[in-house]
Amino acid sequence: MEENYTKMGIYDDIVQTIGNTPLVRLRKIERYFGLKNELYAKVEFFNPGGSIKDRIGKYMIEGAKKEGKIVEGAVIIEPTSGNTGVGLALVAADEGYLTVFTMPDKMSIEKELLLKALGAFVIRTPTAVSPSDPNSYYKVAEAVRNLIWKKERAISREELREIVEYVQRLVREERLEELEAILEEKVEETPYAYIPNQYFNKYNPIAHYETTAREIWEQTNGEVDYLFAGIGTGGTITGIGRYLKERKDIKIIGVDPIGSIYNLVKKGTSLEEAVKRAHPYLVEGIGEDLLPDTVDLNLVDDIVVVNDQQAFAMTRFLARKEGILAGGSSGAALYGTIKYLKENGVEGKKAVVIFPDTGRNYLTKIFNDKWMLERGFEIDDEKVLEVLK
Numbered sequence: 142m143e144e145n146y147t148k149m150g151i152y153d154d155i156v157q158t159i160g161n162t163p164l165v166r167l168r169k170i171e172r173y174f175g176l177k178n179e180l181y182a183k184v185e186f187f188n189p190g191g192s193i194k195d196r197i198g199k200y201m202i203e204g205a206k207k208e209g210k211i212v213e214g215a216v217i218i219e220p221t222s223g224n225t226g227v228g229l230a231l232v233a234a235d236e237g238y239l240t241v242f243t244m245p246d247k248m249s250i251e252k253e254l255l256l257k258a259l260g261a262f263v264i265r266t267p268t269a270v271s272p273s274d275p276n277s278y279y280k281v282a283e284a285v286r287n288l289i290w291k292k293e294r295a296i297s298r299e300e301l302r303e304i305v306e307y308v309q310r311l312v313r314e315e316r317l318e319e320l321e322a323i324l325e326e327k328v329e330e331t332p333y334a335y336i337p338n339q340y341f342n343k344y345n346p347i348a349h350y351e352t353t354a355r356e357i358w359e360q361t362n363g364e365v366d367y368l369f370a371g372i373g374t375g376g377t378i379t380g381i382g383r384y385l386k387e388r389k390d391i392k393i394i395g396v397d398p399i400g401s402i403y404n405l406v407k408k409g410t411s412l413e414e415a416v417k418r419a420h421p422y423l424v425e426g427i428g429e430d431l432l433p434d435t436v437d438l439n440l441v442d443d444i445v446v447v448n449d450q451q452a453f454a455m456t457r458f459l460a461r462k463e464g465i466l467a468g469g470s471s472g473a474a475l476y477g478t479i480k481y482l483k484e485n486g487v488e489g490k491k492a493v494v495i496f497p498d499t500g501r502n503y504l505t506k507i508f509n510d511k512w513m514l515e516r517g518f519e520i521d522d523e524k525v526l527e528v529l530k
Protein backbone atom coordinates (compact mmCIF):
# COMPACT_ATOMS: atom_id res chain seq x y z
CA MET A 142 0.00 0.00 0.00
CA GLU A 143 2.80 2.47 0.86
CA GLU A 144 4.02 2.77 -2.76
CA ASN A 145 0.56 3.98 -3.76
CA TYR A 146 0.23 6.46 -0.92
CA THR A 147 0.67 9.70 -2.86
CA LYS A 148 -1.45 8.50 -5.77
CA MET A 149 -4.23 7.81 -3.31
CA GLY A 150 -3.87 11.21 -1.65
CA ILE A 151 -2.41 9.62 1.45
CA TYR A 152 0.75 11.12 2.97
CA ASP A 153 3.28 9.68 5.36
CA ASP A 154 3.30 12.80 7.54
CA ILE A 155 1.91 16.36 7.60
CA VAL A 156 5.15 17.93 6.30
CA GLN A 157 4.67 16.15 2.98
CA THR A 158 1.38 18.00 2.49
CA ILE A 159 3.18 21.37 2.36
CA GLY A 160 3.02 23.00 -1.08
CA ASN A 161 1.18 21.96 -4.23
CA THR A 162 -1.45 24.58 -3.55
CA PRO A 163 -4.13 25.39 -6.14
CA LEU A 164 -4.26 28.24 -8.62
CA VAL A 165 -7.78 29.65 -8.57
CA ARG A 166 -9.24 31.83 -11.34
CA LEU A 167 -10.80 35.02 -9.97
CA ARG A 168 -13.66 35.34 -12.47
CA LYS A 169 -15.99 37.39 -10.27
CA ILE A 170 -13.19 39.87 -9.55
CA GLU A 171 -12.27 40.05 -13.25
CA ARG A 172 -15.88 40.79 -14.16
CA TYR A 173 -16.56 43.27 -11.37
CA PHE A 174 -13.50 45.39 -12.19
CA GLY A 175 -13.83 44.92 -15.95
CA LEU A 176 -10.40 43.32 -16.32
CA LYS A 177 -9.50 42.09 -19.79
CA ASN A 178 -6.92 39.65 -18.42
CA GLU A 179 -7.03 36.17 -16.90
CA LEU A 180 -6.35 36.50 -13.21
CA TYR A 181 -5.30 33.53 -11.06
CA ALA A 182 -4.58 33.42 -7.33
CA LYS A 183 -2.04 31.04 -5.79
CA VAL A 184 -4.00 30.24 -2.64
CA GLU A 185 -1.43 29.48 0.06
CA PHE A 186 -3.83 28.95 2.96
CA PHE A 187 -4.14 25.38 1.71
CA ASN A 188 -0.83 24.68 3.45
CA PRO A 189 -1.27 22.80 6.76
CA GLY A 190 -0.23 25.78 8.91
CA GLY A 191 -2.45 28.11 6.91
CA SER A 192 0.25 30.07 5.10
CA ILE A 193 3.00 30.18 2.48
CA LYS A 194 5.52 30.20 5.34
CA ASP A 195 5.14 26.45 5.90
CA ARG A 196 7.28 26.10 2.79
CA ILE A 197 10.22 27.96 4.30
CA GLY A 198 9.72 26.30 7.70
CA LYS A 199 10.34 22.98 5.98
CA TYR A 200 13.24 24.22 3.83
CA MET A 201 15.04 26.06 6.63
CA ILE A 202 14.88 23.03 8.94
CA GLU A 203 15.85 20.54 6.26
CA GLY A 204 18.65 22.85 5.06
CA ALA A 205 20.01 23.18 8.60
CA LYS A 206 19.91 19.41 8.99
CA LYS A 207 21.74 18.88 5.69
CA GLU A 208 24.46 21.38 6.64
CA GLY A 209 24.92 19.91 10.12
CA LYS A 210 23.70 23.07 11.85
CA ILE A 211 21.21 20.97 13.81
CA VAL A 212 21.27 17.37 15.03
CA GLU A 213 18.72 15.20 16.81
CA GLY A 214 17.38 16.88 19.93
CA ALA A 215 18.24 20.38 18.74
CA VAL A 216 16.21 23.44 19.74
CA ILE A 217 15.04 25.78 16.99
CA ILE A 218 14.63 29.41 18.06
CA GLU A 219 13.17 32.23 15.95
CA PRO A 220 12.18 35.80 16.75
CA THR A 221 8.76 35.83 15.09
CA SER A 222 5.12 36.15 15.96
CA GLY A 223 3.74 35.28 12.62
CA ASN A 224 3.30 32.64 10.01
CA THR A 225 6.97 31.61 9.97
CA GLY A 226 6.65 30.56 13.60
CA VAL A 227 3.73 28.30 12.78
CA GLY A 228 5.59 26.80 9.80
CA LEU A 229 8.70 26.12 11.87
CA ALA A 230 6.70 24.82 14.85
CA LEU A 231 4.73 22.30 12.85
CA VAL A 232 7.72 20.95 10.95
CA ALA A 233 9.72 20.81 14.20
CA ALA A 234 6.87 18.98 15.95
CA ASP A 235 6.75 16.41 13.18
CA GLU A 236 10.51 15.94 13.13
CA GLY A 237 11.03 15.93 16.90
CA TYR A 238 12.83 19.24 17.46
CA LEU A 239 12.00 21.59 20.32
CA THR A 240 11.08 25.20 19.50
CA VAL A 241 11.20 28.60 21.22
CA PHE A 242 9.69 31.76 19.75
CA THR A 243 10.32 35.26 21.05
CA MET A 244 7.68 37.90 20.32
CA PRO A 245 6.86 41.47 21.33
CA ASP A 246 4.06 42.06 23.84
CA LYS A 247 1.83 43.82 21.28
CA MET A 248 1.22 40.55 19.41
CA SER A 249 -2.14 38.94 20.14
CA ILE A 250 -2.60 36.17 22.71
CA GLU A 251 -4.03 33.99 19.90
CA LYS A 252 -0.63 33.97 18.21
CA GLU A 253 1.07 32.85 21.42
CA LEU A 254 -1.53 30.13 22.03
CA LEU A 255 -1.28 28.89 18.45
CA LEU A 256 2.48 28.36 18.77
CA LYS A 257 2.08 26.75 22.20
CA ALA A 258 -0.57 24.42 20.79
CA LEU A 259 2.11 23.17 18.39
CA GLY A 260 4.40 22.41 21.33
CA ALA A 261 6.50 25.57 21.26
CA PHE A 262 7.73 27.71 24.15
CA VAL A 263 7.05 31.44 23.86
CA ILE A 264 8.93 34.33 25.47
CA ARG A 265 7.33 37.79 25.49
CA THR A 266 9.48 40.90 25.16
CA PRO A 267 8.73 44.63 25.44
CA THR A 268 7.43 46.19 22.22
CA ALA A 269 9.02 49.61 22.27
CA VAL A 270 12.73 48.73 22.35
CA SER A 271 15.33 48.88 19.60
CA PRO A 272 16.52 45.62 17.97
CA SER A 273 19.97 46.06 19.53
CA ASP A 274 18.65 46.29 23.13
CA PRO A 275 19.34 43.12 25.19
CA ASN A 276 15.59 42.69 25.82
CA SER A 277 14.50 42.99 22.18
CA TYR A 278 12.97 39.86 20.70
CA TYR A 279 16.02 39.40 18.44
CA LYS A 280 18.50 39.55 21.32
CA VAL A 281 16.39 37.42 23.66
CA ALA A 282 16.38 34.66 21.02
CA GLU A 283 20.20 34.86 20.97
CA ALA A 284 20.34 34.69 24.77
CA VAL A 285 18.32 31.44 24.78
CA ARG A 286 20.55 30.01 22.06
CA ASN A 287 23.73 30.91 23.97
CA LEU A 288 22.49 29.29 27.18
CA ILE A 289 21.83 26.04 25.27
CA TRP A 290 25.19 26.19 23.45
CA LYS A 291 26.89 26.52 26.81
CA LYS A 292 25.59 23.07 27.81
CA GLU A 293 27.43 21.52 24.83
CA ARG A 294 24.79 18.77 24.48
CA ALA A 295 21.18 18.21 23.55
CA ILE A 296 18.83 19.27 26.34
CA SER A 297 15.53 17.83 27.50
CA ARG A 298 12.17 19.60 27.28
CA GLU A 299 12.29 20.15 31.04
CA GLU A 300 15.75 21.72 30.87
CA LEU A 301 14.55 23.96 28.06
CA ARG A 302 11.53 24.99 30.13
CA GLU A 303 13.91 26.08 32.92
CA ILE A 304 16.00 28.15 30.50
CA VAL A 305 12.90 29.74 28.97
CA GLU A 306 11.44 30.61 32.38
CA TYR A 307 14.77 32.03 33.53
CA VAL A 308 15.14 34.24 30.45
CA GLN A 309 11.49 35.34 30.64
CA ARG A 310 12.15 36.38 34.26
CA LEU A 311 15.22 38.43 33.27
CA VAL A 312 13.15 40.20 30.61
CA ARG A 313 10.14 40.85 32.89
CA GLU A 314 12.32 42.13 35.75
CA GLU A 315 14.38 44.24 33.31
CA ARG A 316 17.65 42.61 34.44
CA LEU A 317 19.37 43.98 31.36
CA GLU A 318 22.93 43.59 32.66
CA GLU A 319 22.43 39.87 33.19
CA LEU A 320 20.98 39.53 29.68
CA GLU A 321 23.90 41.51 28.32
CA ALA A 322 26.34 39.20 30.09
CA ILE A 323 24.71 36.11 28.53
CA LEU A 324 24.91 37.75 25.11
CA GLU A 325 28.54 38.76 25.49
CA GLU A 326 29.98 35.61 27.02
CA LYS A 327 32.05 33.69 24.45
CA VAL A 328 30.45 30.29 23.89
CA GLU A 329 31.20 27.64 21.29
CA GLU A 330 28.60 27.16 18.58
CA THR A 331 26.97 23.70 18.79
CA PRO A 332 24.35 21.93 16.66
CA TYR A 333 22.01 21.78 19.68
CA ALA A 334 20.47 25.23 19.23
CA TYR A 335 19.87 27.15 16.02
CA ILE A 336 18.22 30.40 14.91
CA PRO A 337 17.15 30.01 11.24
CA ASN A 338 16.54 33.79 10.83
CA GLN A 339 14.23 34.06 7.87
CA TYR A 340 15.64 37.50 6.89
CA PHE A 341 19.11 36.07 6.22
CA ASN A 342 18.41 32.41 5.43
CA LYS A 343 19.18 31.36 1.85
CA TYR A 344 16.65 28.54 2.10
CA ASN A 345 13.87 31.13 2.33
CA PRO A 346 14.10 32.21 -1.36
CA ILE A 347 15.26 28.71 -2.35
CA ALA A 348 12.01 27.22 -0.99
CA HIS A 349 10.05 29.45 -3.38
CA TYR A 350 12.45 28.89 -6.29
CA GLU A 351 12.12 25.12 -5.96
CA THR A 352 8.45 24.80 -5.00
CA THR A 353 6.14 27.85 -5.34
CA ALA A 354 7.67 28.98 -8.65
CA ARG A 355 7.93 25.51 -10.16
CA GLU A 356 4.28 24.85 -9.29
CA ILE A 357 3.18 28.11 -10.96
CA TRP A 358 5.25 27.26 -14.03
CA GLU A 359 3.72 23.80 -14.32
CA GLN A 360 0.17 24.86 -13.45
CA THR A 361 0.18 27.54 -16.17
CA ASN A 362 2.18 25.51 -18.71
CA GLY A 363 4.61 28.40 -18.68
CA GLU A 364 1.87 30.71 -19.93
CA VAL A 365 2.14 33.36 -17.28
CA ASP A 366 2.90 37.00 -18.20
CA TYR A 367 2.69 38.81 -14.87
CA LEU A 368 3.44 37.73 -11.30
CA PHE A 369 2.26 39.91 -8.41
CA ALA A 370 3.37 39.43 -4.80
CA GLY A 371 3.69 41.42 -1.60
CA ILE A 372 7.22 41.76 -0.20
CA GLY A 373 8.03 40.97 3.43
CA THR A 374 11.37 39.19 3.75
CA GLY A 375 11.25 39.15 -0.06
CA GLY A 376 11.79 35.39 -0.14
CA THR A 377 8.61 34.78 -2.11
CA ILE A 378 9.12 37.36 -4.87
CA THR A 379 12.87 36.69 -5.14
CA GLY A 380 12.57 32.90 -5.42
CA ILE A 381 9.64 33.03 -7.83
CA GLY A 382 11.11 35.93 -9.82
CA ARG A 383 14.46 34.19 -10.31
CA TYR A 384 12.90 30.90 -11.45
CA LEU A 385 10.42 32.45 -13.86
CA LYS A 386 12.86 34.97 -15.33
CA GLU A 387 15.31 32.14 -16.08
CA ARG A 388 12.59 30.63 -18.27
CA LYS A 389 10.84 33.52 -19.96
CA ASP A 390 10.43 37.25 -20.28
CA ILE A 391 7.94 37.86 -17.50
CA LYS A 392 7.02 40.93 -15.47
CA ILE A 393 7.48 40.56 -11.72
CA ILE A 394 5.56 43.23 -9.81
CA GLY A 395 5.91 43.82 -6.06
CA VAL A 396 3.17 45.21 -3.85
CA ASP A 397 4.25 47.38 -0.93
CA PRO A 398 2.33 49.12 1.86
CA ILE A 399 2.72 52.89 2.16
CA GLY A 400 5.23 53.38 4.98
CA SER A 401 7.58 50.59 3.83
CA ILE A 402 10.99 51.24 2.28
CA TYR A 403 10.82 48.90 -0.74
CA ASN A 404 8.90 51.20 -3.09
CA LEU A 405 11.17 54.13 -2.19
CA VAL A 406 14.41 52.15 -2.67
CA LYS A 407 13.16 50.76 -6.00
CA LYS A 408 12.51 54.31 -7.23
CA GLY A 409 16.03 55.39 -6.35
CA THR A 410 15.71 56.87 -2.84
CA SER A 411 18.84 56.07 -0.80
CA LEU A 412 18.41 53.37 1.82
CA GLU A 413 19.25 55.84 4.57
CA GLU A 414 16.61 58.31 3.42
CA ALA A 415 14.02 55.52 2.86
CA VAL A 416 14.54 54.20 6.39
CA LYS A 417 14.05 57.74 7.72
CA ARG A 418 10.76 58.04 5.84
CA ALA A 419 9.44 54.61 6.93
CA HIS A 420 6.37 54.78 9.16
CA PRO A 421 3.95 52.30 10.75
CA TYR A 422 0.99 50.76 8.95
CA LEU A 423 -1.48 48.03 9.92
CA VAL A 424 -1.39 45.45 7.14
CA GLU A 425 0.64 42.48 8.41
CA GLY A 426 3.40 40.45 6.77
CA ILE A 427 4.51 42.85 4.04
CA GLY A 428 6.76 45.90 3.89
CA GLU A 429 9.94 46.51 5.89
CA ASP A 430 11.93 49.26 7.50
CA LEU A 431 15.22 47.51 6.71
CA LEU A 432 16.64 45.76 3.64
CA PRO A 433 16.91 41.99 4.28
CA ASP A 434 19.46 39.68 2.61
CA THR A 435 16.64 37.56 1.24
CA VAL A 436 15.34 40.14 -1.25
CA ASP A 437 16.79 40.93 -4.68
CA LEU A 438 15.02 44.03 -5.98
CA ASN A 439 16.76 43.64 -9.37
CA LEU A 440 14.33 40.81 -10.09
CA VAL A 441 11.38 43.11 -9.43
CA ASP A 442 10.30 45.17 -12.46
CA ASP A 443 8.02 47.57 -10.64
CA ILE A 444 6.42 48.14 -7.24
CA VAL A 445 2.84 49.30 -6.64
CA VAL A 446 1.93 50.97 -3.35
CA VAL A 447 -1.25 50.23 -1.44
CA ASN A 448 -2.57 51.77 1.78
CA ASP A 449 -4.23 49.97 4.70
CA GLN A 450 -7.74 51.07 3.74
CA GLN A 451 -7.39 49.74 0.19
CA ALA A 452 -5.82 46.47 1.37
CA PHE A 453 -8.55 45.86 3.97
CA ALA A 454 -11.47 46.77 1.69
CA MET A 455 -10.18 44.36 -0.96
CA THR A 456 -9.57 41.58 1.61
CA ARG A 457 -13.18 41.84 2.82
CA PHE A 458 -14.57 42.13 -0.71
CA LEU A 459 -12.59 39.07 -1.87
CA ALA A 460 -14.15 36.92 0.86
CA ARG A 461 -17.68 37.96 -0.10
CA LYS A 462 -17.23 37.98 -3.87
CA GLU A 463 -15.15 34.84 -4.39
CA GLY A 464 -15.56 32.95 -1.09
CA ILE A 465 -11.81 33.17 -0.55
CA LEU A 466 -11.12 34.04 3.09
CA ALA A 467 -7.54 35.31 2.85
CA GLY A 468 -5.42 37.68 4.96
CA GLY A 469 -4.73 41.40 4.60
CA SER A 470 -1.58 40.97 2.53
CA SER A 471 -3.66 39.02 -0.02
CA GLY A 472 -6.11 41.92 -0.29
CA ALA A 473 -3.15 44.30 -0.64
CA ALA A 474 -1.63 42.15 -3.39
CA LEU A 475 -4.94 41.93 -5.24
CA TYR A 476 -5.56 45.67 -4.97
CA GLY A 477 -2.06 46.31 -6.31
CA THR A 478 -2.60 43.83 -9.14
CA ILE A 479 -5.82 45.44 -10.37
CA LYS A 480 -4.41 48.94 -9.96
CA TYR A 481 -1.31 48.05 -11.98
CA LEU A 482 -3.17 46.23 -14.77
CA LYS A 483 -5.66 49.09 -15.14
CA GLU A 484 -3.17 51.97 -14.92
CA ASN A 485 -0.87 50.34 -17.45
CA GLY A 486 -3.65 49.35 -19.85
CA VAL A 487 -2.64 45.67 -19.74
CA GLU A 488 -5.02 43.45 -21.75
CA GLY A 489 -5.12 39.86 -22.97
CA LYS A 490 -2.50 38.62 -20.48
CA LYS A 491 -2.35 35.97 -17.77
CA ALA A 492 -1.52 37.20 -14.29
CA VAL A 493 -0.84 35.25 -11.12
CA VAL A 494 -1.17 36.88 -7.68
CA ILE A 495 0.06 35.30 -4.46
CA PHE A 496 -2.40 35.03 -1.54
CA PRO A 497 -0.03 34.25 1.41
CA ASP A 498 -2.32 33.35 4.32
CA THR A 499 -5.79 32.72 5.72
CA GLY A 500 -8.28 35.35 6.85
CA ARG A 501 -8.91 33.37 10.03
CA ASN A 502 -5.85 35.12 11.47
CA TYR A 503 -7.69 38.45 11.15
CA LEU A 504 -11.30 37.75 12.17
CA THR A 505 -10.99 40.12 15.13
CA LYS A 506 -9.32 42.81 13.01
CA ILE A 507 -10.00 43.29 9.28
CA PHE A 508 -13.24 41.28 9.37
CA ASN A 509 -14.49 43.02 12.52
CA ASP A 510 -16.44 46.21 11.65
CA LYS A 511 -15.92 47.61 15.15
CA TRP A 512 -12.13 47.28 14.89
CA MET A 513 -12.23 48.91 11.45
CA LEU A 514 -14.45 51.82 12.54
CA GLU A 515 -12.41 52.49 15.69
CA ARG A 516 -9.37 53.02 13.47
CA GLY A 517 -11.22 55.34 11.14
CA PHE A 518 -11.57 52.91 8.25
CA GLU A 519 -14.52 52.96 5.84
CA ILE A 520 -16.44 49.67 6.03
CA ASP A 521 -18.38 50.19 2.82
CA ASP A 522 -15.85 48.22 0.77
CA GLU A 523 -17.46 48.91 -2.63
CA LYS A 524 -17.16 52.63 -1.97
CA VAL A 525 -13.40 52.30 -1.41
CA LEU A 526 -12.95 50.04 -4.44
CA GLU A 527 -15.02 52.26 -6.77
CA VAL A 528 -11.88 54.02 -8.09
CA LEU A 529 -10.58 50.73 -9.53
CA LYS A 530 -13.65 50.13 -11.70
Ligand code: PMP
Binds near residue numbers: 374375427
Ligand atom coordinates in the same frame (compact mmCIF):
# COMPACT_ATOMS: atom_id res chain seq x y z
N1 PMP B 1 1.96 38.00 3.71
C1 PMP B 1 2.02 37.45 4.93
C2 PMP B 1 0.74 37.31 5.71
C3 PMP B 1 3.24 37.04 5.46
O1 PMP B 1 3.29 36.49 6.70
C4 PMP B 1 4.41 37.23 4.69
C5 PMP B 1 5.74 36.85 5.28
N2 PMP B 1 6.35 37.91 6.00
C6 PMP B 1 4.32 37.82 3.43
C7 PMP B 1 3.05 38.18 2.97
C8 PMP B 1 5.52 38.15 2.57
O2 PMP B 1 6.29 37.04 2.18
P1 PMP B 1 7.87 37.14 2.06
O3 PMP B 1 8.41 37.25 3.45
O4 PMP B 1 8.28 35.89 1.39
O5 PMP B 1 8.22 38.35 1.25
